């Protein structure tokens with residue numbers, strides 16, 4: 001640091017950042033002219049975006065540095081959120097709103113000849129995630145900073161985020177998402193590196209005192225380089241850090257002797273191999289593929305993050321037993337489970353602690369969040385692969401398992417099968433390490449993400465562990481969303497209308513106060529304004545659809561939206577079969593009958609994992625149905641079917657505020673929570689849904705009269721599936737008619753869709769599409785009728801919005817802080833800096 005005598009000079013010139021419109025313009029122009037070397041004469045919208053982003057970045061950086069100093073000085077327990085995914089979307093709009101200077105920037109940009117929306121639209125999404133899990137992590141970062149918690153996110157700096165989806169002839173095509181050409185939000189820290197080891201062998205010996213020592217040696221080294229991004233809180237100076245690790249060859253690996261001795265190609269190839277680790281996000285949503293490179297990513301990220309956390313702790317010179325008082329690490333799904341054996345390894349092999357002492361520290365440090373009960377999503381790694389890649393970790397996992405099984409044996413001597421059931425090692429061929437079990441055993445708390453889901457994990461996948469540890473180890477934290485992005489940013493007019501009734505924007509940081517809005521449900525002016533905002537949002541989406549899909553939709557029609565990852569359990573197939581049923585009904589109608597039909601626009605969006613054929617088939621079917629229906633003169637505006645290409649965070653911000661009805665129709669018991677359901681209702685849309693995930697708690701909050709629930713319940717799913725196989729399978733007659741139309745080629749080559757239809761008719765209908773079809777169609781009928789009574793509909797939507805306060809991610813973060821992390825906020829004003 002700077003010597004005492006020179007600090008005055010330093011402070012005098014310390015960076016300030018703009019405050020006024022003129023200062024903003026000066027900073028933006030300075031960045032455009034000097035940082036970017038552009039001028040008045042070649043400043044396009046992109047340059048205007050870059051200048052604006054850099055001006056805001058300066059402000060963020062100043063508070064970011066101060067926040068880090070303040071948190072170091074406060075010396076309180078910090079939270080580390082380990083997530084392989086952070087689906088951040090765009091940063092500029094969020095930064096402008098969180099620091100409260102969007103209006104100033106808007107006026108400044110107007111002076112310079114630019115429109116704010118055009119400037120914002122220049123930014124690429126940071127799409128380092130698949131779906132709900134990654135977006136949840138992003139919402140949590142926003143809430144952690146807003147609530148002033150000292151918290152860091154840790155992830156990988158993928159060169160390619162989730163692929164961009166193009167629709168070509170109705171089929172999904174994946175295009176790489178190279179997002180780093182210009183990313184003003186990240187700061188490379190070339191001085192913050194960690195060498196991470198892979199492969200090699202373990203040498204054991206006894207030291208003078210006779211203690212067993214293990215040395216992991218002769219491995220390959222890959223270097224992790226830190227890239228940091230500031231995370232500004234809303235209406236607070238707290239600016240937290242998101243640290244992303246990038247992989248590169250270690251100096252040892254890019255070997256100059258090789259280089260000089262004619263092995264130039266080999267040395268460059270080695271370098272590229274190292275860089276492969278952080279090259280690409282795996283695009284699978286709720287599916288474990290067991291690829292070696294994925295395991296390498298996981299260890300690389302865990303090892304670098306833990307080294308960093310331990311390094312920071314060691315600077316404080318505290319005793320190891322204090323580690324869990326200074327550090328809480330949350331595991332977002334099982335992806336970071338290797339952090340558990342890694343911390344144990346650091347403590348026993350490198351720091352010389354005894355096993356038991358180390359293990360107590362490990363368990364007290366970690367918490368584990370489970371996001372799914374689907375067996376195909378639960379990670380397992382083969383023992384031979386782990387043996388090869390991480391030999392010392394495999395030994396430690398075996399030792400953890402041994403201790404654990406001995407404990408179980410002592411406590412459950414009569415249950416002979418228990419040991420096999422709960423063992424971390426699955427006795428298959430090859431043997432597999434069950435990562436979820438390791439995560440449960442190595443954590444002090446395990447949580448599910450909605451009440452039903454948290455109950456289900458206790459009675460299904462972790463049933464035995466509830467017996468072993470008691471029920472208190474398992475808890476629920478129902479998911480939430482940040483109202484800053486998902487209301488204030490995505491729907492500024494609605495946010496402002498609410499603020500005008502609630503006396504300002506404070507409700508965005510205490511969403512429970514939204515309930516006060518219910519007092520205005522009969523206020524004529526308010527209702528009119530509320531309805532106008534919804535209509536304007538639908539007009540905006542209609543324009544977008546016209547531009548992207550070339551289809552004119554009527555904004556006065558009922559907008560029915562299902563946007564989420566394409567997955568059989570989410571049942572987009574149920575939705576499109578329902579649409580086909582509707583189409584066939586319209587085709588049968590007389591002109592008189594048609595007059596009574598509620599016009600509807602069915603909107604779909606979502607990516608399929610590249611290898612998930614069934615999900616891709618559903619995309620294809622939706623597009624084929626759209627092609628036929630949208631061109632059918634008999635149908636006209638009564639029904640339009642739209643598939644929106646490349647659904648992502650920034651598109652969600654346009655789509656969600658425009659919905660009348662959104663669909664959350666997973667087979668009961670399969671969707672852990674869902675979070676878009678919350679976003680839609682908060683934006684004045686109603687939902688059709690099954691009794692699954694957070695839909696149940698949304699119903700409890702908004703009232704049964706304000707949601708359209710249908711379908712079988714999760715407790716009946718097992719019996720229904722069983723009946724499909726062992727009793728007669730009765731295909732729903734309306735669904736039969738839909739299938740007949742598909743088979744007759746109404747939507748193009750029937751062969752394309754045979755697997756989809758056969759999966760239901762011949763292969764057991766695992767997702768209960770037929771069982772729920774009638775209930776679904778009947779409920780859609782109720783929705784048509786309800787929508788015609790616009791006044792009642794409006795009352796439902798306003799009432800629902802006012803009852804959504806529970807679903808702020810601020811509430812989640814306070815619950816984690818209290819029940820799992822035991823951390824306190826660090827208030828900016830009370831701590832000088």
Ligand code: Z16
Pocket residue numbers: 130131132133134136284285286287333371372377449479671672673674675693
């Ligand atoms: C994911 O997004 C989720 C679960 C999972 O195992 C893997 C991925 Cl990539 C989702 C759940 O499906 C969803 O219900 C939940 O709301 C979300 O995680 C956040 O908890």
